[in-house]
Amino acid sequence: MKLFRILCIPTFLYFAYLQLNDPDPYLWFPIYAFVAVIALAGFYRQVPPFVGWILIPVYLVLAGYYYMQAPYFGMEVEEVREYLGLLIASAALAVLVFKK
Template sequence: MKLFRILCIPIFLYFAYLQLNDPDPYLWFPLYAAVSAIALAGLFRKVPRFVGWILIPIYLVLSGYYFSQTPYFGMEVEEVREFLGLLIASAAIAFLVFKK
């Protein structure tokens, strides 16, 4: 589990960095940086479960919203990529917070 935390830190920081040239980085940068911050905090102390109970539903609701906005399912559609990114982030938060 420690290896997963160590891998999540640079991966999600890189995801956050890539969002800086997006038209709405104020939304996407914090979403990905939060996962990295949770992974970093988890290296030093136990992350409270309420963090997962708060963030995961937010990520999943946003994911559902972007999925509902897709004209069709293809990787060239931005909403599909945003939907998948939010699913990956919510799964990572679930593993970081609820897995021992």
């Protein structure tokens, strides 16, 4: 579990950094940065489960929205990449918050 946290911090900080040149970084930067912050906070204290109960459904609803907006499923479609990024972030959050 410690290794997963160690891997999540730079990975999601890098994902957040890549969003800075996106047309809407105010949305995407915090989405990925929250995962890195939660991974870092898990080293110092247990993250309360309500964090997962709030963020994971929000991320999944956003993922569903972007999936429905995609004209077709292909990696060249921005909505598909956003959908997959949200799924990755919500899966990482689930492991970080609910796995002991």
